[in-house]
Amino acid sequence: MKTDDLINALSRGVEPAERPRWRMNLAITLVAGLIVAGALVAIGLGVRPDIGTARMPIMMKSMFAALAAAVILPIAVQLMKPGRPLGWRIGAVVLFVGVCAVATITALMGEMPEQRWQAWMGGEGRAPWCVVLIPILAVPAAALLTWFMRAFAPTRITLTGAAIGALSGGVSAMAYAMYCPTDSVAFVTTWYTLAIAVCAALGALVGSRFLRW
Amino acid sequence: MADEAALKALFLKGLAGDEAATRAFLTDAAALLRAFFRARLRGRTEDAEDLVQETLVALHTRRESYDPNYPLTAWLYAIARYRLIDFLRRAKHRNHAPLDGVDVGEPDPDYEASDAKRDVATLLDKLPEKQRTAIRMVKLEEKSVKETAEATGLSESDIKISIHRGLKTLMRLMGQEQPT
Numbered sequence: 001m002k003t004d005d006l007i008n009a010l011s012r013g014v015e016p017a018e019r020p021r022w023r024m025n026l027a028i029t030l031v032a033g034l035i036v037a038g039a040l041v042a043i044g045l046g047v048r049p050d051i052g053t054a055r056m057p058i059m060m061k062s063m064f065a066a067l068a069a070a071v072i073l074p075i076a077v078q079l080m081k082p083g084r085p086l087g088w089r090i091g092a093v094v095l096f097v098g099v100c101a102v103a104t105i106t107a108l109m110g111e112m113p114e115q116r117w118q119a120w121m122g123g124e125g126r127a128p129w130c131v132v133l134i135p136i137l138a139v140p141a142a143a144l145l146t147w148f149m150r151a152f153a154p155t156r157i158t159l160t161g162a163a164i165g166a167l168s169g170g171v172s173a174m175a176y177a178m179y180c181p182t183d184s185v186a187f188v189t190t191w192y193t194l195a196i197a198v199c200a201a202l203g204a205l206v207g208s209r210f211l212r213w
Numbered sequence: 214m215a216d217e218a219a220l221k222a223l224f225l226k227g228l229a230g231d232e233a234a235t236r237a238f239l240t241d242a243a244a245l246l247r248a249f250f251r252a253r254l255r256g257r258t259e260d261a262e263d264l265v266q267e268t269l270v271a272l273h274t275r276r277e278s279y280d281p282n283y284p285l286t287a288w289l290y291a292i293a294r295y296r297l298i299d300f301l302r303r304a305k306h307r308n309h310a311p312l313d314g315v316d317v318g319e320p321d322p323d324y325e326a327s328d329a330k331r332d333v334a335t336l337l338d339k340l341p342e343k344q345r346t347a348i349r350m351v352k353l354e355e356k357s358v359k360e361t362a363e364a365t366g367l368s369e370s371d372i373k374i375s376i377h378r379g380l381k382t383l384m385r386l387m388g389q390e391q392p393t
Contacts, residue, residue, distance in 0.1 A: 001333040006266050007239040009352040010273045010380070015373060016230035017277045081278045082295070083287035153271075153278035155295035212299065213275075213385070 020151065022080065029148045030069075030171060033141025037175035040137055045179040054183070061177035061188055068196055069170025071096045076145075076163040080152040100189040107186040120190065122182035130180060134173050134195035135202060141168035142203065146210050154211055161207010162200040169199025221285040228276060239269055242289060249293050260300070263331055263387070268296045270384040274377070299388060336386050344379030347372045 001009075041047065048054060074089040104120075111119045122128055145164045154160040173192050182188075220241055226234035246268050250261035271292055279288045334353075337345055350361040351372065362369045 001266075003243055003262065003266055003269070004240075006269060006333055007236060007243060009348075010269065011227075011232050011236035011239060012352050012355065013358060014227065014230060014232050014235045017228045020277060081280045081288070082291035083289070084280055084283050153275040153292065155291045157295075212388075213271075 022152070025148060025151075026077070029144045030141070030167075033144050033168060033171045034174060036140040036144075037137045037172040038178065040140070041175045041179050045133070047178045048181050051178065057183035058177050061180060061183070061192070062174045064188055065170050065173035065177060065192060065196075068096065068173065068193065069167055072163060072166045072170060072196075076149075076160070076167050079154050079156060079160045079163055080149060082153050082155040097193065100193045104186045104189045107184070107189070111186075119184045120186050122184070122187050122191075126182065128187065128191035128194075130173070130176060130191050131195045131198060133179075134169055134176050134192070135199045137176055138165070138168040138172035138199050141171045142199070146207075149211060150213065153213065157208045157211040158204050160211055162204035164207060165203020166196050166200035168203075169196035172199075217284055217286050221281075224276075224279070224285055225281065228279075235273075239273065242272060243269060245286075245289065246293055249290065250297065253297060264293075264296055264300055266333060267300075267384060267387045268293050270380060270387065271296060274380045274384055303388070331387070333383070333387070336383060339386055340379050340382055343367070343371075344375045344382060347375035348379045348383075351376055 048058075051058065071092050075086055075093070078084045078086055078089060108116050108120060142164055145168055149160060149164060173196060220238065223234045223238040223241070227238050243265055246265045247261065250264045250268075251258060254261045254264075272289065275292070279285065337348060340348070346365060347361060347367075350356045350364065351358055356364070358369050358372050361367075361372050365372070367375075
């Protein structure tokens with residue numbers, strides 16, 4: 001078939017294009033991802049036993065994770081459609097990571113030198129498991145977001161995979177906060193951020209496989 | 214050749230359902246794409262034409278992905294670049310001697326290569342029957358949606374959806390096909 005014939009075929013009887021209602025769909029996708037992650041925490045890990053008295057720190061940690069997701073969101077939205085620059089949106093992520101680094105150092109400086117390591121690692125004999133658990137909990141949200149994204153036309157698919165990974169990591173960290181027993185600032189600003197970065201890296205690795213169109 | 218403003222005006226009219234504007238936009242876009250792909254696939258004019266056709270279908274089936282706040286050409290070339298990268302990735306998985314770096318001379322500027330290597334019409338046969346019939350009758354045999362609906366016993370919206378899905382499937386097939 002000649003290109004001119006193809007053009008004729010494509011344009012023949014063309015209809016007005018539909019405007020997809022992406023805001024609503026994206027909101028539903030994110031909320032669904034959060035609910036699934038929350039259910040997985042409740043069933044698989046169990047909420048922390050002192051959830052009654054620990055409302056404040058749980059809220060703070062969830063807010064921190066929500067903030068991280070909010071910083072990633074503009075990038076993910078921008079990547080939905082081809083030919084849109086990222087610009088300041090990348091700067092916002094850099095700024096967020098910078099603020100986290102400063103907060104970590106400031107918080108650790110406030111501790112006694114011999115307790116710094118424990119405060120950073122989450123206390124006696126503990127390890128920052130969130131770096132493993134948050135990416136696992138992020139899988140449902142990432143799958144939903146990939147499905148959402150496939151309805152659009154991402155052309156930078158590795159970057160889009162990273163953005164989906166980071167966004168679902170932020171959502172899953174919001175749910176993970178219900179389980180996470182450690183409340184120190186330096187712990188959260190370091191390991192939650194790193195966990196989300198791991199999600200982004202995994203997303204970049206597998207993204208191009210699932211986002212091709 | 215059309216500039217950004219003229220091209221955008223045509224495209225937006227096409228989005229609103231204007232057939233002549235859609236045809237004019239796709240024709241201009243084809244010229245831009247042909248230059249773009251030929252410059253990057255030196256001498257491989259048939260591969261370039263395959264990519265032109267593939268990208269035209271992509272532009273058309275994903276036309277609602279254009280954000281009018283940004284230049285139309287940025288959108289067009291972002292999709293063109295994506296199709297090119299996808300093509301090169303596919304080519305890498307095929308086993309034959311690469312032509313990269315082999316200078317086969319400038320493409321003949323008078324050669325009107327709207328003959329692509331692959332034939333889109335034969336790809337149609339691979340579509341599910343409903344999509345194939347809808348595309349064949351409306352897009353190739355110039356029947357109206359209403360006539361097609363009456364002839365097939367399907368509803369008009371069913372025909373429209375089948376065409377839309379069929380074109381998307383077609384683009385995927387164009388991408389999967391292994392041209393030799």
